[in-house]
Amino acid sequence: MKKKLPDELELARDLLDKQVVDRDETKMGRVDGLVLELREGKPPRVDHLEMGSSVLARRLGPRIERWVSAFRQRIGVQKAGRYRVPWEKVQEIVPYQVKLDVKVDETPAFAWEHWLRDHVIAHIPRGLKGKTD
Amino acid sequence: MKTVRFELLLGRVVRDPDGKKAGRILAVRAEPEGEDCVVREYLLGAAALRARLGLTAGRLFGWPARREPLCIPWDLLDLGDPEKPRLRCTLAELERKKG
Numbered sequence: 001m002k003k004k005l006p007d008e009l010e011l012a013r014d015l016l017d018k019q020v021v022d023r024d025e026t027k028m029g030r031v032d033g034l035v036l037e038l039r040e041g042k043p044p045r046v047d048h049l050e051m052g053s054s055v056l057a058r059r060l061g062p063r064i065e066r067w068v069s070a071f072r073q074r075i076g077v078q079k080a081g082r083y084r085v086p087w088e089k090v091q092e093i094v095p096y097q098v099k100l101d102v103k104v105d106e107t108p109a110f111a112w113e114h115w116l117r118d119h120v121i122a123h124i125p126r127g128l129k130g131k132t133d
Numbered sequence: 134m135k136t137v138r139f140e141l142l143l144g145r146v147v148r149d150p151d152g153k154k155a156g157r158i159l160a161v162r163a164e165p166e167g168e169d170c171v172v173r174e175y176l177l178g179a180a181a182l183r184a185r186l187g188l189t190a191g192r193l194f195g196w197p198a199r200r201e202p203l204c205i206p207w208d209l210l211d212l213g214d215p216e217k218p219r220l221r222c223t224l225a226e227l228e229r230k231k232g
Contacts, residue, residue, distance in 0.1 A: 003165075005165045005170075006165075007164065007165070008162060008163075008164055008173075009162070009163045009164065009165070009170065010160050010161070010162055010163075011139060011160075011161045011162075011163055011172075012139075012143060012159075012160055012161065013160070016139070016140060032140075033138060033139070033140050034138070034139035034140060035136050035137070035138055035139065036136060036137045036138075036139050036142075036172065037134055037135070037136050038135045038136065038137060038212055042171075043171040043172050043173065043207040043208070044137070044171065044172040044207060044212070045169045045170060045171045045172070046139075046163065046169070046170040046171075046172075047134075047136060058138075058140075058141075059140050059141070087168075087169065087170055088168055090170075
């Protein structure tokens with residue numbers, strides 16, 4: 001599949017906090033962080049994008065990151081609290097979203113949703129869940 | 134492999150070797166190059182923030198019309214300590230290079 005990337009990127013404006021979708025256009029979160037690789041004698045390159053509550057919390061401060069990580073581990077959602085996407089998986093960047101060449105089910109992006117489904121929704125009595133077909 | 138977290142780099146004050154403040158990193162320009170996306174330059178100063186936010190009508194709000202953001206080519210910024218980025222040349226030398 002051919003990539004659709006602009007000729008020039010302003011990293012904070014064009015990537016950070018942008019909506020991320022998978023190859024089927026399923027929304028899977030936002031770009032919470034970017035990691036640059038520093039190379040000797042060569043310009044730095046974007047190594048990977050990061051998503052997840054721990055990454056977002058880190059932007060607010062190391063203490064908040066520790067609180068969020070501890071909370072996640074305590075309730076057993078997912079230990080890392082972050083999902084790394086190698087730059088090679090970025091398929092398309094448009095002003096409103098970043099499209100990845102991944103399938104959301106193969107990633108830990110929906111760890112919270114799965115935790116809620118298994119630990120909360122599953123315990124709601126059938127009559128209170130509403131009609132489902 | 135040495136890495137830097139981009140989101141923590143934003144807003145850091147850049148100083149030249151003499152300790153003179155050059156400005157804060159408020160935007161970073163990059164270009165896709167083959168399979169990679171490489172950084173070309175770092176933009177410093179309030180003008181960089183206005184460009185990032187797309188605020189072109191600042192004068193309507195009483196903001197002074199300012200010069201272009203200070204652009205630092207990737208090879209002139211030392212990110213050895215990402216919390217204290219340093220210019221590899223003085224501000225005066227940078228201005229001279231830009232002509």
